[in-house]
Amino acid sequence: MTAWLSIDALSKSFGQSIAVRDVSLEIGRGEFVTFLGPSGSGKSTLLYMIAGLETPSTGDIRLAGDSLLPVAPNLRNIGMVFQRYTLIPHLTVAENIAFPMKMRKWDRQRQKRRLEEMLALVRLEEFADRRPNALSGGQQQRVALARALAYEPEMLLMDEPLAALDQSLKLDLQREIRRIHDSTGATILYVTHDQEEAMRLSDRIAVFHNGTVEQFATPGEIYQKPGSAFVAGFVGHSNLLPAEMFDEAHPAVALAGGDSTGTPGLQPGKGAALFRPEDFTVLRSDTGTAALTAAQTGTITGTITDIVFLGPVVEILVRLASGARILVRQAPDLTADLRPGDQVSLRILRQPWILP
Amino acid sequence: MLLDFRHLGALRWVLVAIGLLVAGFLLLPVVFIVLLSFGSSRWLIFPPPGWTLKWYEAFFADPGWFAALGASLRVGLAAAVIAVVFGLGAALAMSRGRLRGAWWLHMLLLMPMVLPVVVLAVGIYSLALRAGLNDTFIGFVLSHAIVALPFTVIILVNGLNSFDPSLEDAAVLCGASRWRARLHVTFPSIRLSIITAVIFAFLISWDEIVISIFMAGPNLQTLPVKLWTTLRQDLTPVIAVASTMVLAFSLILLLIAAILTRRGR
Ligand SMILES: Nc1ncnc2c1ncn2[C@@H]1O[C@H](COP(=O)(O)OP(=O)(O)O)[C@@H](O)[C@H]1O
């Protein structure tokens, strides 16, 4: 995808503290990109700089080749939905959605047509004449979304728009946002600290940490091939084991505890092997599943220290001989006969990802 | 709570009595002056021997009193508008936290409130003499606006602090310039604070006497000044009428302010 929005070596400091440091991203037209990271990692600050509400300390933002920085925020043609409810309290839902069109002096007919489209898009036709304080939080955010999209902006920015809503409403609105992205083709930049939300919505995710972007990739790559220990730990649960890679003629990873697992195509060296909780099958050592041979993908042995039933999965905590702990997720019916204290073999189902 | 009113037993009647006494003490002069304005005695005898409206007729028939009433209204309105416009500008600058030295500016603006009024009055008087503003409408308005400014700043800063600036930012991203966003979103959202500030600024000008005495001259005097000068010459019940007018107006405005603040919550 060719770059449409280029963020080029952008930094922002507030006095002594640096909120965003040297971030560069290339975003394609129509992409749904999420900024994911813990609170305070600089996601909102970057979004505000793109919107023009904050001025970068250094660096540049370009849209279709032209710098956005000299353009005033009200002329950038960007829509934004904030975490807090920002509807104008003394205007009705319809007047709020029409506000940006009024500011742009659209003619009445066009305003009216677009207003109806927008009310239909967020399914709030019968609430058109209500004031914002007569709406629920979820409805207010849907109006805010309609207002931000009403004037057909080139880009839609969303700063944790669903953070204040409860779980089931969140899922509904996530689906709605996806649908709106598909039907309008808008480029969306979405900020969240919720990894599941990021996975659900995004074409690509930029993972933020201390003001820098640790990795910018598709949800699949972020999960399966994280670029750093931070990304591995922030997105999903990670089991990291120290590992040593042998030369390419003998592709295998030696894990602490003496086990090894075949891993073709690796550069020799030391590193950390990442296993996700679903990368194992747990087998009782005493059931004599001798079908396992070292020639296969390998096993790790350990002792169960805890078992937690979560409904669709059971989480099993296993302590290895080396003292390392591994969290495994299994279907409940596979674990009925397991108890804490049991000796188990963890059969490795997938090649581990070796963190660079 | 330990000192819950309902659990105080007999002591609570003592508290009620003290409360009533204090209220009575504060209200008595007010009741007194209102009753006297309707009393028939030329010599302000209390209790009045009979009731009459003739002092009210005298008040409205006297062009001097009427002019003073008009002057007070006009000065109060103009001073309130100026104090609120400047107060709003200052409050906007300070509440966004981007201004260096905002704290010092705040302190400076609150100065007229803590400075002894006489000191301020002498200062304003000598300055006005140089500028030739004594005994002029502008002189009155500016000096009253100075005294009212701290109050409008406090009210408006509070109003802006309880207003979420993201609302204004959202309006800007909708395509409104910063000032249009303020006009369409910020000011309507803090309109209760603005109205309250106007009322308080007006009231401060309305019963301002110290600076006004320095400012006044043959051309222009406000109602409190006229009251003061008349009082020194002759004690007529018309003074009670004028006092009642000042009082009634203040009460009405205070009531409006109180209703607005309650509705704002
Ligand atoms: N206006 C500001 N003044 C000072 N520091 C700020 C300001 N805005 C953000 N910061 C700081 O910048 C860092 C990044 O903040 P932010 O971008 O809001 O993080 P996020 O959105 O990822 O939670 C934080 O440490 C925050 O305290």
Ligand SMILES: [Mg+2]
């Ligand atoms: Mg944030």
